[in-house]
Amino acid sequence: MGRIKETSTNFENKKILADECSEVYAANIIGGQWSLVICSWLTNGKMRFGELKKAIPNITERMLTMQLRKLEEYNILTRTVYAEVPPKVVYELTEIGYELKPIIRQMEKWGERHKNLKIE
Amino acid sequence: MGRIKETSTNFENKKILADECSEVYAANIIGGQWSLVICSWLTNGKMRFGELKKAIPNITERMLTMQLRKLEEYNILTRTVYAEVPPKVVYELTEIGYELKPIIRQMEKWGERHKNLKIE
DNA sequence: TACGGTACTATAAAAAAGGTAAGTAATGGG
DNA sequence: CCCATTACTTACCTTTTTTATAGTACCGTA
Secondary structure, three states: OOOOOOOOHHHHHHHHHHHHHHHHHHHHOOOOOEEEEEEEHHHHHHHEEHHHHHOOOOOOOOHHHHHHHHHHHHHOOOEEEEEOOEEEEEEEEEEHHOOOHHHHHHHHHHHHHHHHHHHH | OOOOOOOOOHHHHHHHHHOOHHHHHHHHHHHHOOHHHHHHHHOOEEEEHHHHHOOOOOHHHHHHHHHHHHHHHHHOOEEEEOOOOEEEEEEEOOHHOOOOOOHHHHHHHHHHHHHHHOOO
16 A cells, blocks of 8 residues: 556556546445545544554554544544653544444445355 | 455454454445445436446456455355356345445445535 | 447556564653 | 563565466358
């Protein structure tokens, strides 16, 4: 997840597609290995960096930071820094971020149904 | 989208996460640059390979084939080959595939709302 | 016999995403 | 002065995804 190369075909394609299909636009924002889990946890209320880290299995600090920054950039969550030592940073979903809740829940249910299909 | 390396940390992480969070499991299936658009088109009914190609801007045949194969593998859609020349192959969502429709519509709406936020 | 249309496949290379490991700053406690 | 704690950052490397380009089989038509 470095900075995206704005001259690449990939960048162009993503833009065109996101432009025409809002569901792809949405996917570009909440897609990525860890974004959905982060949002899912935050739908229950604010959390600190360290709490998220403990909550999410195997995520590295680097990945967590990167995803949080991306989500912040897209206005999905807010980042509040408390001027304390050791530092304390709290993340909370914005209004539009909370509006992801029903989508996440639906994906969860769909995922469950799909998993069960396989077993049968 | 070649075959995935089952010894990588990335593979492990995806598996663990998908196991615990069904929304991530779902995202692993319908995530990917083109999957959502393909499914979105197919929610209106069956389509041929060439129709999909024309409908989706800039997709290469390789990408279309790969995504369709993946979706078929996951039982999201069916592939019907007609023994004709020139060949004719028709793709159609399965039952569980059609169940994605509300999710896609919700993502679409959310995407619209989010887009408008930025402009204001 | 060359050509066109359909739905692919193969190979290579570029780009993006993700992972590892180490380091930073500030400060209160021992 | 050293250590622990928290929330990062940096540099580098591997894996995965996406793109580019070319080629295949089939057969009816010209």
